[in-house]
Amino acid sequence: MLKVMFVCYGNICRSPTAEFVFKALVKEKKLDDKIYVSSSATSSEELGNPVYPPSKEEMKRHGIDCTGKCAVKLRSSDYEQYDMFVGMDDMNIRAMMRILNGDPDGKIHKLMDFTPEGGEVSDPWYTRRFDKAYEDIDRGCLGLLEYIKENGLLEV
Numbered sequence: 001m002l003k004v005m006f007v008c009y010g011n012i013c014r015s016p017t018a019e020f021v022f023k024a025l026v027k028e029k030k031l032d033d034k035i036y037v038s039s040s041a042t043s044s045e046e047l048g049n050p051v052y053p054p055s056k057e058e059m060k061r062h063g064i065d066c067t068g069k070c071a072v073k074l075r076s077s078d079y080e081q082y083d084m085f086v087g088m089d090d091m092n093i094r095a096m097m098r099i100l101n102g103d104p105d106g107k108i109h110k111l112m113d114f115t116p117e118g119g120e121v122s123d124p125w126y127t128r129r130f131d132k133a134y135e136d137i138d139r140g141c142l143g144l145l146e147y148i149k150e151n152g153l154l155e156v
Contacts, residue, residue, distance in 0.1 A: 001155065002035045005040055006087075007086065016055065016071075021141045
């Protein structure tokens with residue numbers, strides 16, 4: 001089973017949105033027995049807190065339920081447990097490299113690198129544009145799934 005972890009700063013906005021958008025996509029494509037999805041934070045600020053209400057509402061508008069998700073922290077031991085770590089922006093990538101003690105196996109990626117435009121996922125904590133963050137995440141997740149398929153990362 002391919003294990004994918006989405007990562008952002010607090011694990012209450014972008015990374016849980018990516019987790020649940022990707023889970024919905026994986027389920028729709030009938031790959032939920034082949035891909036395990038989770039998310040975590042690079043900071044300890046929000047640990048134990050639920051998904052931020054505006055992020056939860058944006059997911060709900062798209063038919064996605066994230067009930068029960070609470071923020072958890074990325075740990076160095078996660079590196080051996082997961083196949084891919086997908087960050088939302090450059091700051092997340094730097095923090096992931098620090099927490100995971102580097103990336104010798106090339107497991108760390110930035111979500112928007114799976115889209116033609118690249119860049120970073122818009123941070124709704126600052127922009128208040130939860131719709132824009134959702135759009136970025138949706139495009140990134142579609143691109144990530146294509147990348148996984150094209151690169152033979154799924155067990156057949």
